[in-house]
Amino acid sequence: MNSLIIAGLLLVLLGLAYQSGWSRGRGLATANGVKVHSRPQYHGSYVAIWTLVPALVIIGLWGWLGDGITHNFIVSQIPTETVQSLDQVGLNATIARIKALASGYGVAGEILPYEQTAGDALRSFQFITFLVVIAAAAIAGAAALFYARSRVTARHRARNAVERVINLALLACSAVAILTTVGIVASLVTEAARFFTFINPLDFFFGTVWNPNNAGTAGNWGSYGLLPLLVGTLMITFIAMLVAVPVGLMAAIYLSQYAPRQLRAIAKPIIEILAGIPTIVFGFFALVTVGPFLRDIGNFIGLSISATSALTAGVVMGIMIIPFVSSLSDDILNQVPRSLRDGAYGLGATQSETIRNVLLPAALPGIVGAFLLAVSRAVGETMIVVLAAGNSPVLRGNPFEPVATITVSIVNQLTGDTDFAGPQSLVGFALGLTLFVITLCLNIFALFIVRRFREQYE
Amino acid sequence: MADTLSTTAPASNDRTRLIRASLSRRHLSESIFRGLGLAAIIVALGFVALLFVDIVRKGIPAFTQSNLHLSVTFDPEIISVDPAPVRAAGQSEADFQAANLKWQRDVAMLNWNKVIEASLRAAAPAGYEIDTRQILTIAETDARHRVRELFVKDPTLLGKTVQVDVLASANADNWIKGNINRDLGDAQQQLSAPARGLIDQYETNGTITSGFAWSIFTNVDSRAAPASAGLLGAFVGTLWMMLVVILLAVPIGVASAIYLEEFAPKSRLTDLIEVNINNLAAVPSIVFGLLGAAVFINYMHLPISAPIVGGLVLTLMTLPTIIIATRGALLGVSPALRQAALGMGASKTQMVFHHVLPVTFPSILTATILGVAHALGETAPLLLIGMKAFVAAVPATPLDQATALPVQIYLWQGNENRNFFEPRTAAAIMVLLVVMIMLNGVAIYLRSKLEKRA
Numbered sequence: 001m002n003s004l005i006i007a008g009l010l011l012v013l014l015g016l017a018y019q020s021g022w023s024r025g026r027g028l029a030t031a032n033g034v035k036v037h038s039r040p041q042y043h044g045s046y047v048a049i050w051t052l053v054p055a056l057v058i059i060g061l062w063g064w065l066g067d068g069i070t071h072n073f074i075v076s077q078i079p080t081e082t083v084q085s086l087d088q089v090g091l092n093a094t095i096a097r098i099k100a101l102a103s104g105y106g107v108a109g110e111i112l113p114y115e116q117t118a119g120d121a122l123r124s125f126q127f128i129t130f131l132v133v134i135a136a137a138a139i140a141g142a143a144a145l146f147y148a149r150s151r152v153t154a155r156h157r158a159r160n161a162v163e164r165v166i167n168l169a170l171l172a173c174s175a176v177a178i179l180t181t182v183g184i185v186a187s188l189v190t191e192a193a194r195f196f197t198f199i200n201p202l203d204f205f206f207g208t209v210w211n212p213n214n215a216g217t218a219g220n221w222g223s224y225g226l227l228p229l230l231v232g233t234l235m236i237t238f239i240a241m242l243v244a245v246p247v248g249l250m251a252a253i254y255l256s257q258y259a260p261r262q263l264r265a266i267a268k269p270i271i272e273i274l275a276g277i278p279t280i281v282f283g284f285f286a287l288v289t290v291g292p293f294l295r296d297i298g299n300f301i302g303l304s305i306s307a308t309s310a311l312t313a314g315v316v317m318g319i320m321i322i323p324f325v326s327s328l329s330d331d332i333l334n335q336v337p338r339s340l341r342d343g344a345y346g347l348g349a350t351q352s353e354t355i356r357n358v359l360l361p362a363a364l365p366g367i368v369g370a371f372l373l374a375v376s377r378a379v380g381e382t383m384i385v386v387l388a389a390g391n392s393p394v395l396r397g398n399p400f401e402p403v404a405t406i407t408v409s410i411v412n413q414l415t416g417d418t419d420f421a422g423p424q425s426l427v428g429f430a431l432g433l434t435l436f437v438i439t440l441c442l443n444i445f446a447l448f449i450v451r452r453f454r455e456q457y458e
Numbered sequence: 459m460a461d462t463l464s465t466t467a468p469a470s471n472d473r474t475r476l477i478r479a480s481l482s483r484r485h486l487s488e489s490i491f492r493g494l495g496l497a498a499i500i501v502a503l504g505f506v507a508l509l510f511v512d513i514v515r516k517g518i519p520a521f522t523q524s525n526l527h528l529s530v531t532f533d534p535e536i537i538s539v540d541p542a543p544v545r546a547a548g549q550s551e552a553d554f555q556a557a558n559l560k561w562q563r564d565v566a567m568l569n570w571n572k573v574i575e576a577s578l579r580a581a582a583p584a585g586y587e588i589d590t591r592q593i594l595t596i597a598e599t600d601a602r603h604r605v606r607e608l609f610v611k612d613p614t615l616l617g618k619t620v621q622v623d624v625l626a627s628a629n630a631d632n633w634i635k636g637n638i639n640r641d642l643g644d645a646q647q648q649l650s651a652p653a654r655g656l657i658d659q660y661e662t663n664g665t666i667t668s669g670f671a672w673s674i675f676t677n678v679d680s681r682a683a684p685a686s687a688g689l690l691g692a693f694v695g696t697l698w699m700m701l702v703v704i705l706l707a708v709p710i711g712v713a714s715a716i717y718l719e720e721f722a723p724k725s726r727l728t729d730l731i732e733v734n735i736n737n738l739a740a741v742p743s744i745v746f747g748l749l750g751a752a753v754f755i756n757y758m759h760l761p762i763s764a765p766i767v768g769g770l771v772l773t774l775m776t777l778p779t780i781i782i783a784t785r786g787a788l789l790g791v792s793p794a795l796r797q798a799a800l801g802m803g804a805s806k807t808q809m810v811f812h813h814v815l816p817v818t819f820p821s822i823l824t825a826t827i828l829g830v831a832h833a834l835g836e837t838a839p840l841l842l843i844g845m846k847a848f849v850a851a852v853p854a855t856p857l858d859q860a861t862a863l864p865v866q867i868y869l870w871q872g873n874e875n876r877n878f879f880e881p882r883t884a885a886a887i888m889v890l891l892v893v894m895i896m897l898n899g900v901a902i903y904l905r906s907k908l909e910k911r912a
Binding site: 100105107109159163166167169170171173174175176177178180181183184187188190191246247248249250251253254255257258259263267270271273274276277278279280281282283284285287288289319322323326350351352353355356373376377379380381382383386387407410411414415420428429432435436439440443444447 | 485713757
């Protein structure tokens with residue numbers, strides 16, 4: 001209710017300000033043919049901005065400080081000896097009761113006399129403060145309006161001022177992206193640093209045992225060796241690349257060099273559907289279909305393959321990355337200059353010889369860059385591995401056994417836990433930092449290669 | 459090719475012979491290479507087909523569900539409770555609510571299972587031997603709440619008999635659909651032999667029928683009554699999050715793209731921002747979840763598992779995508795348009811907002827929808843900010859506890875009652891995919907329509 005009134009007030013103020021600036025700016029134009037610097041809209045916007053800012057500042061201040069002031073007022077209304085006799089929980093309960101009384105809803109049970117008086121006092125206090133804040137905002141806004149309006153003259157550069165404000169707003173928006181990176185790095189680094197006060201970094205980065213003691217206390221935190229997770233991550237990534245690279249690359253080559261136009265028009269978007277499917281869907285697919293299928297194949301040929309294993313997760317992740325590899329490779333193959341291809345044909349090479357001996361070597365750096373981006377994608381992938389890799393953080397090299405990855409352990413250690421007090425949850429940030437650094441290096445390196453490649457032919 | 463090389467010189471003849479001899483080998487390797495390419499396409503398309511067929515085949519059965527048609531008698535013998543309180547004059551709202559709550563508590567203390575049992579027995583063949591515990595396993599456990607709510611809403615039902623449809627339990631549903639092997643021994647069956655027999659009887663006498671599973675769309679998640687578990691809460695939670703994403707990511711993303719592309723001076727700083735945004739687009743989504751857990755929840759103390767936090771995290775995640783796409787669109791606007799605007803005396807800001815931006819509108823819209831569709835399916839970051847919690851309510855505001863569609867899928871696939879929840883998870887996936895396909899379809903449609911006009 002109150003916020004509706006405030007929003008309404010601000011809108012009215014805004015409308016009035018714009019209108020008054022606009023009409024004054026327009027009046028300038030009609031008066032004896034003077035040349036006016038800015039169009040009336042800019043004068044209107046100029047006055048509106050001037051009006052809105054002080055009003056918003058006052059309301060914002062009240063929103064920031066208001067709760068504390070109200071709280072102090074209520075406490076001052078309760079008799080001192082009662083305040084002293086109550087603990088924090090009891091005091092909060094009393095305050096809640098007084099607020100309920102003041103709102104007119106009433107409270108269940110007997111109403112103590114001091115509660116009633118405090119409630120009545122609070123009601124008038126709330127009413128008065130609300131009026132004061134509204135009035136202050138309106139007066140400040142109005143004062144600013146008149147000031148800004150008085151500055152509207154024919155030579156006044158309203159447009160430049162408004163554009164400067166717009167420019168500032170745009171700059172503030174693009175700062176969000178920077179702030180995000182800063183936020184990521186700062187939170188990962190500080191929380192990881194806290195983790196390393198519990199666990200020696202050497203034990204973390206070179207430890208071979210991952211066995212966090214989730215109920216542990218000081219002196220018995222368990223062991224947090226990164227290597228089993230790193231090996232699991234790399235194994236799954238490797239399997240994924242074994243699936244995605246041949247299929248994705250060959251698909252890109254076929255689509256860009258051989259396929260008739262109709263097939264390309266149909267097949268390309270269908271393959272790209274794979275890129276849009278949520279990873280949780282791939283995870284479910286891996287868990288209920290691919291895993292059991294691989295296990296049955298294993299039984300058939302006499303291999304013991306777990307239904308949830310590095311192989312299952314890797315194969316499905318490979319499927320997920322196919323469109324990533326194929327569309328990037330497609331772009332890169334298309335960037336190779338036509339003259340190279342025509343030259344090879346002119347020498348009598350067949351189409352496949354041209355592709356293998358001319359096109360691919362020329363595109364190689366770009367394609368390697370694309371693969372690195374795909375690797376980075378695979379390393380950071382979470383849901384497929386959470387569902388289908390089996391979560392067994394043991395250091396071993398058999399892809400048919402369950403494994404755990406960095407991302408799986410982040411989810412396991414941090415899910416639903418917000419009390420970052422012990423290494424059990426803080427380790428998530430150390431793992432996150434490791435993951436961030438790995439993917440960042442891959443990305444920077446890959447982008448560097450791709451850009452170098454592009455420049456080579458431009 | 460050989461014809462063009464034919465000359466009279468003997469050396470050329472030799473060469474021609476050599477080439478001819480190698481030609482079949484080269485043609486073979488050409489067709490092998492070509493075949494490999496085709497095979498790769500077929501494999502990729504096959505994966506897409508397999509994925510969709512598999513999900514749909516698993517999910518379709520979950521859209522039908524077994525219902526029990528019962529005639530429920532509100533027997534005064536079982537329902538012995540004071541009449542519902544009426545608000546007296548002068549009574550404060552709070553006191554009336556307290557009295558009402560007390561009455562509802564009294565009603566809840568009654569043994570509603572007896573009511574259900576009586577109506578289940580009434581539908582069974584006369585003299586069918588089955589004990590109370592076993593017969594109650596046929597109806598879903600929320601049946602008693604349904605019947606109780608009917609009574610709370612209308613206390614005059616006392617003594618009357620009404621027709622009520624309740625859900626059959628998940629295990630009964632499995633038995634009817636054949637999700638569980640009927641030949642397994644008693645020890646491996648979830649239902650006792652008399653209960654299984656009675657279900658078959660019910661099916662023949664029409665007490666149990668199968669109908670469209672509306673509960674998937676109209677109910678919230680439920681652990682105690684799995685057959686009634688639905689997606690409504692998750693769906694609304696997702697809607698709130700998408701609202702936050704659209705309200706924040708689009709204006710901020712477009713604004714920063716405009717700044718970087720049009721206004722920013724070319725300097726070290728803008729280069730840094732550019733590299734930074736490209737890298738941010740490739741940061742694993744789970745890292746954004748870590749950011750959310752550390753900054754929004756641990757530092758700012760925003761409510762845990764609330765859609766607003768999820769929305770903020772997904773906003774930061776989607777921002778780079780929208781910025782990159784918008785910059786691409788701005789870059790594609792022809793310089794003639796800009797020069798014409800500037801030449802007519804427009805300021806740079808006017809040129810951008812009045813002339814360049816409207817032209818890029820279709821591309822920005824498409825990029826936005828695709829970004830939102832991507833955010834819609836994201837799961838991992840949400841797990842880290844507590845949206846994995848079990849929430850059995852529809853979130854009324856973005857500050858309430860909620861879950862999201864992909865997280866609901868994650869929760870359901872982990873449910874112990876696999877026979878029942880595997881199809882239901884696949885059904886939930888189908889709902890998610892339909893929403894995403896619709897979003898993508900809208901994007902494609904709008905793009906084609908708006909681009910034609912532009």
